[in-house]
Amino acid sequence: MERDRKNFLSLLDNEKVSIFCAYDQDYGVFRANSFKKNLFSHLGFEGISECVFMDQIHSSFVQIYDTNLKDLTCDGLITKKKNVALCVLSADCLPLLLYHEDGIVAALHSGRKGSFKNILKECIEKISLESPNLDGSKFHLFIMPSICWKNYEISGEVLDFAKENFKDFLLGNQLDLKSLVKFQAKNLNINNILDSEICSFENKDFFSYRRDKTQKRFVSVIYLKG
Numbered sequence: 001m002e003r004d005r006k007n008f009l010s011l012l013d014n015e016k017v018s019i020f021c022a023y024d025q026d027y028g029v030f031r032a033n034s035f036k037k038n039l040f041s042h043l044g045f046e047g048i049s050e051c052v053f054m055d056q057i058h059s060s061f062v063q064i065y066d067t068n069l070k071d072l073t074c075d076g077l078i079t080k081k082k083n084v085a086l087c088v089l090s091a092d093c094l095p096l097l098l099y100h101e102d103g104i105v106a107a108l109h110s111g112r113k114g115s116f117k118n119i120l121k122e123c124i125e126k127i128s129l130e131s132p133n134l135d136g137s138k139f140h141l142f143i144m145p146s147i148c149w150k151n152y153e154i155s156g157e158v159l160d161f162a163k164e165n166f167k168d169f170l171l172g173n174q175l176d177l178k179s180l181v182k183f184q185a186k187n188l189n190i191n192n193i194l195d196s197e198i199c200s201f202e203n204k205d206f207f208s209y210r211r212d213k214t215q216k217r218f219v220s221v222i223y224l225k226g
Helices: 112-116 119-130 156-165 177-187
Strands: 008-013 017-022 050-053 062-064 076-079 084-090 094-100 104-110 139-143 192-195 218-224
Touching (some): 008 139, 017 094, 094 119, 104 112, 104 119, 112 156, 139 177
Parallel strands (some): 050 084, 062 076, 139 192
Antiparallel strands (some): 008 017, 076 104
16 A cells, blocks of 8 residues: 555654654544554554553653553553554654664653653663663664754743753753753663654644644554564
8 A cells, every 4th residue: 555645754664663653633532542453554554463552641651561461551661562553642742662673662652741750761771671681772762743942932830840950951941852852862872863853833734732732642653563
């Protein structure tokens, strides 16, 4: 099937893994559920046997996903399972998709709170506990469409907290979450970083809470091919 690129953005698609963002509909309706079917076949992505959506709570809580996991209340999932699509819902927050060449993927919802709590570090530590001998140079981080710093103003206690703890990522009252996450990644020795460089606020193909106060969500997806 020929893929309609007006409906999705692919950052990586090879024989081992696929990483993409779909914005052809409101995927928020799938929140907090696992579906034993391919929700993305209409976009040309084949081989997916299960799609997993978290119940995102703006935390740094990351879980290992397998068939025994019933409670999807978290902001990060990790799996080695083939053909299982890990999905992040967003409308300005940073979806982070992580791929290790040895066959591990993770999907993270890294909004302001998740980024401040360094959910990426939580994820890497959990992966390392499960697979202690991994070559860190084989990690690849993908930053999917999300709000850019010039459209992300903060104020009040949030601004005060950022000034005290994250001043290097402030430009006046504008917070640069992407730069913060990239800094955190470098500190974790993740050097393979691909930023989609799409601002969800500016690009009206994408849902944006800051722009429209919408409750709708687009989805960022990663899955290992079996």
